[in-house]
Amino acid sequence: MSTLESITDAFFILNHEWRFTYLNQQAERLLQRDRNDLVGKFIWEEFPEAINGIFYREYHRAMSEKCTVGFEEYFDPLETWFEVNAYPSEEGLAVYFRDITERKAAQRIMHESEERFRNIARATADAVWDWDMKTDVMWWNDGIHTLFGYSPKEIESDISSWTSRIHPDEKDQILAEVHHAIDSGAGSWTGEYRFRRKDGSYAYVWDRSFIIRDEYGKAVRMLGGKNDITESKLQQARLTQQAELLDKAHDAIIIRDMDNHVSFWNKGAERLYGWTAEEVAGRHLEEFLYEDTKGFRTAMEELQKNGEWRGELEPIHKNGKRLIIEAHWTLIQDDAGYPESILAINTDITQRKAAEHEIQYLAFYDQLTQLPNRQLMLDRLQRAINATSRNGQHGALLFIDLDNFKILNDTLGHDIGDLLLQQVAQRLTTCIRESDSLSRLGGDEFVVMLENLGGDSLEAASQAETIGEKILAALNESYSLSDYEHQCTPSIGITLFSNQEHNMDELQKRADLAMYQAKGEGRNTIRFFDPDMQAAITNRITLEADLRSGLKQNDFLVYYQPQIVKDGKLLGAEALLRWQHPSRGLVSPTEFIPLAEDTGLILPLSEFVLMTACNQLVAWAQHPETAELNLSVNISARQFHHRDFVDQVLGTLAKSGANPENLTLELTESLLVEDMESVISKMTTLKSRGISFSLDDFGTGYSSLSYLKRLPLDILKIDQSFIRDLLTDPSDEAIVRTVISLGQSLELAVIAEGVETGETREALINIGCHVYQGYLFSHPLPIEEFNKFIRKMQTETITNKV
Numbered sequence: 001m002s003t004l005e006s007i008t009d010a011f012f013i014l015n016h017e018w019r020f021t022y023l024n025q026q027a028e029r030l031l032q033r034d035r036n037d038l039v040g041k042f043i044w045e046e047f048p049e050a051i052n053g054i055f056y057r058e059y060h061r062a063m064s065e066k067c068t069v070g071f072e073e074y075f076d077p078l079e080t081w082f083e084v085n086a087y088p089s090e091e092g093l094a095v096y097f098r099d100i101t102e103r104k105a106a107q108r109i110m111h112e113s114e115e116r117f118r119n120i121a122r123a124t125a126d127a128v129w130d131w132d133m134k135t136d137v138m139w140w141n142d143g144i145h146t147l148f149g150y151s152p153k154e155i156e157s158d159i160s161s162w163t164s165r166i167h168p169d170e171k172d173q174i175l176a177e178v179h180h181a182i183d184s185g186a187g188s189w190t191g192e193y194r195f196r197r198k199d200g201s202y203a204y205v206w207d208r209s210f211i212i213r214d215e216y217g218k219a220v221r222m223l224g225g226k227n228d229i230t231e232s233k234l235q236q237a238r239l240t241q242q243a244e245l246l247d248k249a250h251d252a253i254i255i256r257d258m259d260n261h262v263s264f265w266n267k268g269a270e271r272l273y274g275w276t277a278e279e280v281a282g283r284h285l286e287e288f289l290y291e292d293t294k295g296f297r298t299a300m301e302e303l304q305k306n307g308e309w310r311g312e313l314e315p316i317h318k319n320g321k322r323l324i325i326e327a328h329w330t331l332i333q334d335d336a337g338y339p340e341s342i343l344a345i346n347t348d349i350t351q352r353k354a355a356e357h358e359i360q361y362l363a364f365y366d367q368l369t370q371l372p373n374r375q376l377m378l379d380r381l382q383r384a385i386n387a388t389s390r391n392g393q394h395g396a397l398l399f400i401d402l403d404n405f406k407i408l409n410d411t412l413g414h415d416i417g418d419l420l421l422q423q424v425a426q427r428l429t430t431c432i433r434e435s436d437s438l439s440r441l442g443g444d445e446f447v448v449m450l451e452n453l454g455g456d457s458l459e460a461a462s463q464a465e466t467i468g469e470k471i472l473a474a475l476n477e478s479y480s481l482s483d484y485e486h487q488c489t490p491s492i493g494i495t496l497f498s499n500q501e502h503n504m505d506e507l508q509k510r511a512d513l514a515m516y517q518a519k520g521e522g523r524n525t526i527r528f529f530d531p532d533m534q535a536a537i538t539n540r541i542t543l544e545a546d547l548r549s550g551l552k553q554n555d556f557l558v559y560y561q562p563q564i565v566k567d568g569k570l571l572g573a574e575a576l577l578r579w580q581h582p583s584r585g586l587v588s589p590t591e592f593i594p595l596a597e598d599t600g601l602i603l604p605l606s607e608f609v610l611m612t613a614c615n616q617l618v619a620w621a622q623h624p625e626t627a628e629l630n631l632s633v634n635i636s637a638r639q640f641h642h643r644d645f646v647d648q649v650l651g652t653l654a655k656s657g658a659n660p661e662n663l664t665l666e667l668t669e670s671l672l673v674e675d676m677e678s679v680i681s682k683m684t685t686l687k688s689r690g691i692s693f694s695l696d697d698f699g700t701g702y703s704s705l706s707y708l709k710r711l712p713l714d715i716l717k718i719d720q721s722f723i724r725d726l727l728t729d730p731s732d733e734a735i736v737r738t739v740i741s742l743g744q745s746l747e748l749a750v751i752a753e754g755v756e757t758g759e760t761r762e763a764l765i766n767i768g769c770h771v772y773q774g775y776l777f778s779h780p781l782p783i784e785e786f787n788k789f790i791r792k793m794q795t796e797t798i799t800n801k802v
């Protein structure tokens with residue numbers, strides 16, 4: 001019995017009266033009863049629940065038929081599954097039993113999951129397979145029929161049903177992969193390969209499986225499912241083929257899936273972005289192409305909405321450089337009409353954009369100062385004018401012109417002039433707000449446009465003036481131009497605008513006029529446009545028309561103002577132009593000479609004066625008493641700088657027959673600052689023919705000794721502004737003295753003009769000036785009057801001698 005105590009199974013013996021005669025310890029434990037209590041007891045009384053079940057039936061069968069029985073049964077009172085084997089014996093019945101509750105539970109779970117798996121396998125469209133590796137039984141669901149055409153009868157029930165249908169080219173590779181997965185302890189295996197259909201053709205399949213292992217890790221089962229990916233493979237192949245055809249295209253051609261993972265990347269894309277196809281395959285575009293994904297995502301939304309998208313994007317080259325591309329994206333759909341992938345054809349327009357930008361820049365920006373140019377200024381002005389009618393605000397236009405910039409440019413050279421303009425541009429930038437606009441119109445002209453100066457014109461004017469003052473102060477600071485310290489001042493003209501009252505042209509004219517007014521009033525100042533200026537400009541227009549018709553109708557005359565030597569002798573006269581206007585009477589040259597200069601009419605006028613003067617010299621030459629008289633003729637800057645000037649003078653002399661020795665040309669200082677070498681050359685040529693030169697208005701300009709020394713001059717003419725107050729203003733007297741001594745040292749004659757009184761004449765004699773012109777002797781006279789004056793002078797001289 002001790003053997004029966006030590007066996008793992010529970011064991012008891014029943015006699016022929018169904019009473020327990022023996023129970024081992026295991027039986028005591030499983031039945032949860034004390035064996036001493038049970039021995040001698042009637043089994044069906046102790047366990048009445050067993051009477052109506054399999055226990056009762058099978059035990060009776062074993063006892064009556066003397067056969068061995070074995071069964072598994074659940075015994076409710078003990079909530080236990082038993083595996084029972086009963087053997088009839090002499091004594092009665094020997095019963096071995098064990099608790100299989102846990103095994104039963106595992107079997108149930110296994111059964112349930114198996115059931116679930118089969119149900120899923122039935123429901124799925126994939127071809128599901130189940131390979132029992134211990135038995136080599138291979139189970140397939142209906143998918144093997146629906147996908148590949150095999151009926152259950154046609155398909156083998158072992159692993160050959162799978163392996164024999166793998167495409168020969170891929171079979172070894174796939175089997176090696178599967179073996180590797182099994183041997184390496186992997187939990188799954190996936191693969192893509194071709195699988196033969198019943199009709200002999202091959203389908204591309206995507207197989208996913210997992211491997212079931214026992215408690216020792218040994219693979220016992222493999223379950224998997226294949227789906228047919230032939231269509232998408234073919235589609236992909238077709239696209240790739242098409243795209244490969246375009247591989248040689250210059251453009252970048254990219255195919256990506258709907259999640260933007262790259263599936264095709266042609267050579268053009270490699271060239272454009274610097275990434276090779278291998279480097280980007282399967283990668284998300286945003287990962288490596290777009291720093292700012294906003295534009296890219298907006299484009300994606302459009303693409304999904306409309307099926308295609310065209311536009312510009314700014315991707316990044318592999319080397320970090322920003323590119324600009326023109327993209328054309330098309331959504332590619334599968335047979336069912338679902339979006340499947342995206343075909344992108346991208347053209348590099350980086351250089352084109354740069355060129356466009358450059359052109360734009362050149363068209364709208366000044367190269368020297370990098371400021372907006374006139375074109376852009378006009379555009380902004382138009383917008384500002386339009387805005388005033390909407391917002392009721394005032395704006396202001398400030399025209400800024402540098403005083404005497406030309407002199408700097410001509411004397412120190414254009415490079416220095418450019419430096420000044422650049423520094424002026426910088427200073428102007430610091431004087432304005434970011435919302436204001438600064439531009440360079442060209443030359444030394446700058447424009448500042450101020451906006452949003454409020455609804456009240458006085459307030460707006462005051463704000464504009466404040467900015468104007470600021471500019472004035474900033475530009476007055478000294479400039480360091482290479483090695484030169486330079487002082488420069490601006491003249492500023494301001495006009496306000498509001499409510500679209502004036503158009504762009506008008507506003508520009510107004511600001512320009514105001515600026516000229518500032519210049520006219522001594523420079524380095526600010527002037528606002530006012531309506532009187534408008535009247536002046538209207539007059540100017542009328543005057544120009546009158547000048548033209550005056551020239552045609554010979555309304556011009558020459559007057560002569562005598563020039564007298566200290567001893568009373570008549571040296572000659574200055575020829576002065578007069579305009580006998582039909583309605584306005586005699587018009588002073590101060591009124592029309594500047595306009596004639598601006599319009600070019602000074603050329604025919606000057607020709608007329610020179611010809612008249614030369615003819616007069618010829619007329620005087622006929623009489624010994626007047627043959628020595630000299631005539632001075634004023635030469636304007638424009639006339640002098642005309643390329644035919646020398647020929648014109650010589651031609652007039654030749655035509656008239658006048659003696660050049662009796663002709664003096666009066667030049668002004670401002671005329672001399674432009675192209676010094678050409679000035680000297682022209683003067684030298686004329687001087688070699690006997691013509692003299694006088695420097696008019698001396699002292700009022702930039703009396704530079706350096707040029708004075710180089711010019712072939714004969715006479716310095718002291719400006720009348722110094723003569724007027726000679727007796728009362730010590731500084732004027734000092735200037736006059738200086739000019740006279742300068743004349744002496746340079747061996748130049750000196751004439752004082754504007755001599756109105758005897759006292760002035762006396763003072764000049766005392767200082768050392770011996771030739772005079774002025775009202776003391778005579779106003780400018782018409783020729784008849786002047787001839788009378790000559791005769792009177794000669795009579796007086798003779799009388800004095802007598």
Ligand SMILES: Nc1nc2c(ncn2[C@@H]2O[C@H](COP(=O)(O)O[C@H]3[C@@H](O)[C@H](n4cnc5c(=O)[nH]c(N)nc54)O[C@@H]3COP(=O)(O)O)[C@@H](O)[C@H]2O)c(=O)[nH]1
Nearest residue numbers: 576577588589590609634635636696754755756773774775
């Ligand atoms: N390019 C040309 N310029 C010319 C010509 N003719 C004249 N002008 C220039 O016009 C300016 C005004 O000239 P005008 O009104 O003739 O005045 C001259 C004299 O009348 C005046 N003057 C002479 N004496 C006195 C005086 O005692 N007091 C006083 N207040 N004015 C006086 O001075 C003018 C002469 O100036 P200038 O020529 O500088 O010697 C004047 O700038 C003329 O130059 C012409 O044909 N071409």
